[in-house]
Amino acid sequence: MSDLNPTLYLYTQKCTQLLGEPEIRFAGIVDKGGQLIAGGFKEGLVPHEGDETRLQSFLEFVSKASIRKEYDESLGPINYLAARRDKAVLVSFPFPITQILLLISAEPSANIESLAKKVVEIFTDVI
Template sequence: MVEEFSSDDIKKKIDVILKEPEIRFCGLIDPDGELVAGGFDSSIVPMLNDKQRRQMYQELAHRVANRQGFDADLGRVKYSASRRENAVMLSFPFGKYIVLVMANPGINIDRFAWEILNKLGRQWSEYDSL
């Protein structure tokens, strides 16, 4: 599992992901639910205020931590997705961190998730067999 990473490297990867036209947000969330790197595409007006976003990051960190209790039996989570009326949210465990991506609602979630995994790099190479 990836625990160490170069902050410059992940910031570059987040910047690349943010250039995709479907992307609204891409960020690295720490185990406490704090945004470590990333943010919104410069043309996007956030749907949630700062307090709501912080709550969302904290709840995401909590859910990801809780899911790890099932890893021994079900295997590790590759990504998790939620399709809402106004946005799609995808989370990708990254060691003790989470890469959170928010996209426009019309995307094909599986295809899009694999594109994001490829942009994130070789840390996820064990998932190529799916």
């Protein structure tokens, strides 16, 4: 880990902290090119069939949605985007200053607002 640059190390630590939450299955930081730069699936977790493909599709959707700015002036910037599916809750948090996204996949019973509060607690110093 010590060979990572300090920012990536910080992101890795924060994703690991999120993965400590029982309902979170995946927490990852994705750069503006769509590459996973920190985080991943919870250790020991067997991803649902196609999880990685679905996460990539969701990432493409949120990347496009997050860069849209037409409502920022009237409604304010996007804080997070969420989708509740039968097998998972997917939530993305854009960090516009650093042009990265935090992508979370959680159990379908997860409370989205509670997840959002936890993310704000953990990532306050990098948002």
